[in-house]
Amino acid sequence: KLSHPYPDWPAGALTPYGALVKTLTLVEGTTKRLEKLSHASLLLRQVLRLTPDDLLTVIHLMTNKLAADYEGVELGIGESLLMKAIGESCGRSMDKIREDQREIGDLGMVAMKSRNNQGTLFKPKPLTIKSVHQGLLEIATVKGEGGQGRKVAGINRLLAAAKGDEAKYLVRGLEGKLRTGLADNTIIVALSQAQIVHEMEAKGKKASVEMLTQAELKLRSVFSELPSYEVIIPTMAKYGIMELDVHCKLQPGVPLKPMLAKPTKAISEVLDRFENKRFTCEYKYDGERAQIHFVSPDSSITYPATSISATTSATKGITKIFSRNSENLSNKYPDILGVLDTWVKPGVDSFVLDCEAVAWDKEEKRVLPFQQLMTRKKKDVKTEDVKVKVCVFAFDILFLNGKSLCQETLEERRRLMHASFTPVEGEFSFATYADANDLEQIQVFLDESVKASCEGLMVKMLDGEGSRYEPSKRSHNWLKIKKDYLSGIGDSLDLVVLGAYYGRGKRTSVYGAFLLACYNPSNQTYETICKIGTGFSEVNLEEFHEILSKLEIDKPKPFYTHDGGNKQQPDVWFEPKIVWEVKAADLSLSPVYQAAAGIADDRGISLRFPRFIRVRDDKNSEDATSSRQVADMYNRQEVVTSNGKKSKGVD
Numbered sequence: 008k009l010s011h012p013y014p015d016w017p018a019g020a021l022t023p024y025g026a027l028v029k030t031l032t033l034v035e036g037t038t039k040r041l042e043k044l045s046h047a048s049l050l051l052r053q054v055l056r057l058t059p060d061d062l063l064t065v066i067h068l069m070t071n072k073l074a075a076d077y078e079g080v081e082l083g084i085g086e087s088l089l090m091k092a093i094g095e096s097c098g099r100s101m102d103k104i105r106e107d108q109r110e111i112g113d114l115g116m117v118a119m120k121s122r123n124n125q126g127t128l129f130k131p132k133p134l135t136i137k138s139v140h141q142g143l144l145e146i147a148t149v150k151g152e153g154g155q156g157r158k159v160a161g162i163n164r165l166l167a168a169a170k171g172d173e174a175k176y177l178v179r180g181l182e183g184k185l186r187t188g189l190a191d192n193t194i195i196v197a198l199s200q201a202q203i204v205h206e207m208e209a210k211g212k213k214a215s216v217e218m219l220t221q222a223e224l225k226l227r228s229v230f231s232e233l234p235s236y237e238v239i240i241p242t243m244a245k246y247g248i249m250e251l252d253v254h255c256k257l258q259p260g261v262p263l264k265p266m267l268a269k270p271t272k273a274i275s276e277v278l279d280r281f282e283n284k285r286f287t288c289e290y291k292y293d294g295e296r297a298q299i300h301f302v303s304p305d306s307s308i309t310y311p312a313t314s315i316s317a318t319t320s321a322t323k324g325i326t327k328i329f330s331r332n333s334e335n336l337s338n339k340y341p342d343i344l345g346v347l348d349t350w351v352k353p354g355v356d357s358f359v360l361d362c363e364a365v366a367w368d369k370e371e372k373r374v375l376p377f378q379q380l381m382t383r384k385k386k387d388v389k390t391e392d393v394k395v396k397v398c399v400f401a402f403d404i405l406f407l408n409g410k411s412l413c414q415e416t417l418e419e420r421r422r423l424m425h426a427s428f429t430p431v432e433g434e435f436s437f438a439t440y441a442d443a444n445d446l447e448q449i450q451v452f453l454d455e456s457v458k459a460s461c462e463g464l465m466v467k468m469l470d471g472e473g474s475r476y477e478p479s480k481r482s483h484n485w486l487k488i489k490k491d492y493l494s495g496i497g498d499s500l501d502l503v504v505l506g507a508y509y510g511r512g513k514r515t516s517v518y519g520a521f522l523l524a525c526y527n528p529s530n531q532t533y534e535t536i537c538k539i540g541t542g543f544s545e546v547n548l549e550e551f552h553e554i555l556s557k558l559e560i561d562k563p564k565p566f567y568t569h570d571g572g573n574k575q576q577p578d579v580w581f582e583p584k585i586v587w588e589v590k591a592a593d594l595s596l597s598p599v600y601q602a603a604a605g606i607a608d609d610r611g612i613s614l615r616f617p618r619f620i621r622v623r624d625d626k627n628s629e630d631a632t633s634s635r636q637v638a639d640m641y642n643r644q645e646v647v648t649s650n651g652k653k654s655k656g657v658d
């Protein structure tokens with residue numbers, strides 16, 4: 008029911024960047040999700056009507072991505088480089104820019120202010136969606152000598168052509184976050200609505216509410232198996248949204264967001280959850296999630312192009328490994344890719360396996376701790392230089408010989424997996440499992456898993472609807488039991504480092520303690536949860552100082568939620584880039600920390616006795632433990648109430 012945000016441009020002409028910026032401004036200006044959705048959907052309809060070829064690029068810029076995650080093209084330009092570019096493009100000194108940033112705390116606003124105060128001598132050509140995308144892509148992919156200078160020059164060019172609010176969103180985009188509160192999920196809904204309305208309009212009809220719902224369900228389910236607008240948008244244009252599932256299915260080369268598990272604190276909890284159901288227990292290996300995609304070069308099946316740069320379809324012969332974040336790990340694990348085809352039984356020409364890559368002791372023939380895996384180089388690994396050998400433990404198969412298996416039961420997927428591969432000692436193995444079903448059997452299996460250097464168990468529904476593979480979901484149908492946490496809070500947390508406190512005594516040359524936060528995806532903020540100074544070795548502290556000092560910023564970002572004016576203010580603030588795994592004795596309500604405030608209680612929640620466990624560089628800061636998860640953990644524990652009494656939290 009909202010009015011149109013931007014006047015029409017001539018049909019077929021390039022979509023003005025101003026149209027997107029106008030929409031983003033309206034989206035940012037409301038806190039209501041449905042209004043955000045309507046604004047986004049209106050713009051997409053307009054693009055579909057006037058310049059449908061721009062739709063993919065508009066979606067990319069709306070989600071602040073330049074390409075699908077698996078292409079590894081990232082923005083996230085540091086604050087100092089951006090300040091330099093803003094200064095240069097607006098003819099202002101660095102000191103002035105720095106001063107504004109200290110005062111305003113939002114570089115996007117600083118850029119806008121600087122542009123608005125600047126008299127323009129010439130009228131630059133208006134920015135279009137395509138020119139902005141192209142410009143950002145060049146900035147993100149600049150490499151080699153003089154790279155920094157070329158980046159700054161690229162940013163200058165874009166800023167010089169920016170009008171009004173455009174500079175604000177350009178800079179925020181370059182920083183890596185648009186902060187309009189438009190969740191990726193909402194964009195999927197907006198796109199489905201725009202598309203079905205557009206299709207019906209073309210037939211001279213109106214889309215009914217029922218149709219809107221059906222279209223949304225269709226796009227959602229297709230996107231969960233094939234998270235690639237690169238494939239989906241052209242297919243949708245060709246066949247219509249209601250036919251999407253016929254033409255778009257899981258496809259090797261496009262990583263799925265993996266299925267995740269819910270934590271449990273006790274084996275009895277597992278039995279309650281799976282009462283009267285068939286379930287299975289597997290070792291929970293402690294390594295790195297690896298989604299392995301394979302298509303034999305001789306395969307007769309071809310797949311649509313999945314890349315922004317590819318112009319032809321037909322992708323043949325794929326061997327790739329993706330992380331839990333859909334990052335391409337192929338040049339981290341050439342040793343695995345080199346031997347992949349030797350595990351495959353005859354007759355298998357394509358597959359997607361869900362696995363854990365684990366460090367392996369060749370002499371002792373056993374799994375090594377996660378820390379060993381961390382010592383491997385992260386990029387450009389050469390097989391002949393590999394010191395830490397890796398064994399792949401496969402626990403699921405999602406695609407086989409041209410067919411998606413996500414809708415099959417786990418029992419069937421497991422059968423197919425075992426029938427299609429041959430284990431090779433120290434290279435490839437199936438996850439050890441037992442169909443244990445009473446408390447004692449599970450306890451015995453848990454002990455065995457720990458003896459085999461695993462973290463504990465994964466317990467999974469074996470048959471029925473609940474055993475389907477649910478991409479990107481933290482599902483109740485997968486439960487994890489970690490040995491260490493049975494007596495504690497049920498799980499560790501993965502938290503973002505937002506600030507630090509200078510060290511004292513022996514630690515004066517490094518940071519001595521850190522301020523950590525969880526992530527709240529509903530409003531895209533980081534909410535502080537604790538100060539941590541325990542669990543670090545001297546070497547850790549030196550290394551973290553080295554890494555984090557490069558991420559220092561002058562002022563907390565406007566999307567950090569931390570109670571000001573108290574003694575817990577850190578000495579320095581950082582860009583939100585680093586994620587650490589942390590254990591704690593328990594969670595308690597806090598007058599200072601803001602984590603999950605308004606979910607479990609009006610007050611925030613904090614960790615008691617937090618202890619550093621390890622760096623989680625397989626997680627982005629947006630994959631950190633969410634505020635909702637923190638609230639769930641708090642509710643599920645025996646909490647000490649403010650009057651000191653023990654009370655059981657609500658589940």
Ligand code: ATP
Binds near residue numbers: 268292293295297438
């Ligand atoms: P964490 O790894 O700290 O437990 P997470 O958020 O990365 O947390 P979870 O869903 O909590 O993911 O735990 C599942 C992870 O355990 C998977 O991402 C995978 O890397 C690993 N894993 C090890 N063994 C298995 C298995 N048999 N089945 C499923 N996942 C397994």
